[in-house]
Each structure stands twice: as C-alpha cells, then as structure tokens.
C-alpha cells in the first residue's frame with residue numbers, strides 16, 4: 001500500500017506544484033491521475049519515486065518512509081517501483097530481450113550487465129513476461145524495429161521484471177493509436193490484477209481513464225479536486241477539474257463534408273462511464 005500524507009512541492013523557481021496531497025493507494029488498485037497541463041500530475045508521480053524531492057509531507061510504501069531515504073536505501077526502494085514511460089525509454093540498438101533484462105541492471109551489477117551476463121532465472125522470467133505481454137515472436141528483434149505498441153509492451157515487461165510493489169505510469173498511451181492505447185491500458189489493468197499491484201497512471205485521455213481505472217483522481221493547480229469511482233466523473237466534475245466547458249455539446253461539423261455519425265461527447269462519456277461502472281472488462 002502507498003500512502004501520501006500532506007505532500008507538497010514548491011520548485012526552486014517558486015512554482016507551487018502540489019499542495020497538501022492526501023492519497024492512499026491499496027494493493028491491486030489502478031488509479032488514473034487526470035487534470036489539465038501544469039496541474040501537477042508528473043510532479044506527483046516523480047515525488048513518489050523521488051526523482052523530484054517533495055518539500056512537505058510523507059510518502060510511505062508499505063513499511064518504508066520514502067521521503068527519508070538516501071543513497072543505497074533510496075536506490076533499493078526505487079527498484080520496488082516499476083516505471084513505465086510515454087516514450088518507452090528503450091535502448092534502440094538492443095534486442096527486446098536485452099531491453100527487458102536491463103530492468104535488472106540495479107541487481108546484477110555493472111560488469112555483469114555490461115557483458116550482458118544475466119542470471120539464468122532472470123532470463124527465464126524475462127521470457128515468461130515477454131510471453132505474457134504477447135512478444136514471444138519478437139524476442140530477438142532490435143527495439144528500433146518495433147511498433148509503438150510493441151515498444152510499450154517491452155517497457156511493461158521490463159518494469160515487471162523488477163518484481164515491483166507499485167507501478168508508476170507516465171502517459172503510457174500518448175503516442176499510440178486509439179486501439180493500441182486500449183490494448184495497453186487493458187494489459188496494465190490485467191497485470192495489476194494478476195499481481196495485486198497498485199498503479200498510478202498519469203493520463204490525459206479521460207475516456208480511457210474511465211474505462212480502465214478503478215479510481216480517478218483529478219488534480220487542479222496542485223490540489224486534489226476529485227477522488228472517486230469512474231462512474232462519478234460527471235460533466236460538472238470535469239468542469240471542476242479542467243475549468244468551464246460545455247461537456248454535453250456535440251461539436252458542430254466544420255463543413256458539409258464532416259461526418260455526422262460521430263457520437264456526442266455527452267453520449268460517449270455516458271457510455272464509457274456506464275461501462276466503467278459495470279466493470280465489464
């Protein structure tokens with residue numbers, strides 16, 4: 001379980017990015033973090049793994065007070081948090097298998113990893129994970145020969161190879177098409193359920209968040225303004241998070257050729273909220 005109590009962050013520039021954040025993430029829960037640009041979503045995720053230093057409050061992962069750690073203990077704690085990034089952060093010239101095994105860098109030491117000599121059990125587990133994410137056929141491919149969706153699957157397998165207690169996911173679908181985005185979100189959700197892993201997912205796509213998260217937290221100007229079930233995210237709540245907008249209006253076609261069979265925002269949001277509420281996944 002992850003607990004944030006009274007967490008605040010003020011950057012040295014004077015920008016206050018987070019104010020008094022109170023959050024508890026139980027094991028196995030997938031939490032989507034939404035909010036407008038600059039709301040503090042990335043800062044919050046980065047405070048958890050201490051890539052950004054919180055200026056106030058405490059962050060506990062199970063029995064460990066993360067905000068008090070430094071040096072070796074901090075590095076050790078970071079390994080218990082799997083990071084999945086928007087830009088995948090793969091090494092292009094390495095194969096899929098090597099990229100996944102690079103998740104073990106912190107464990108096997110510099111020389112063994114430099115010589116690419118990984119423990120047999122890590123290789124077996126990496127193979128198993130690649131099978132789970134549907135990439136058995138691509139094990140020997142170079143990372144730069146993969147599609148965006150495949151690259152993200154490698155990133156997921158790499159994060160899981162560390163046997164993390166928590167997943168921190170930063171815009172996992174930002175560069176993906178709608179179908180691949182859904183597949184990646186579904187995969188993350190399934191893996192979290194299988195492994196009883198909590199996840200915080202920073203995501204701009206509200207409909208995807210509603211469909212695949214157990215819980216949605218809305219940030220605005222560094223404060224939590226919504227924390228609830230996806231089905232509770234009404235148009236009014238979206239206005240609270242993002243500011244005034246007519247969430248119920250169907251966009252006017254730009255010209256005569258524009259398709260008129262696009263569902264309205266309202267019906268789309270209603271549909272996705274209903275699906276999320278029923279958890280029909």
Ligand SMILES: Nc1ncnc2c1ncn2[C@@H]1O[C@H](COP(=O)(O)OP(=O)(O)OP(=O)(O)O)[C@@H](O)[C@H]1O
Nearest residue numbers: 011013015016017036037038039040041042043044
């Ligand atoms: N390194 C930094 N130095 C100073 N201010 C920063 C830094 N990083 C972020 N900020 C400020 O902190 C606030 C929150 O930024 P953050 O990147 O966490 O928001 P976000 O919700 O993730 O935005 P986006 O959706 O655009 O990625 C903003 O006002 C931003 O300008």
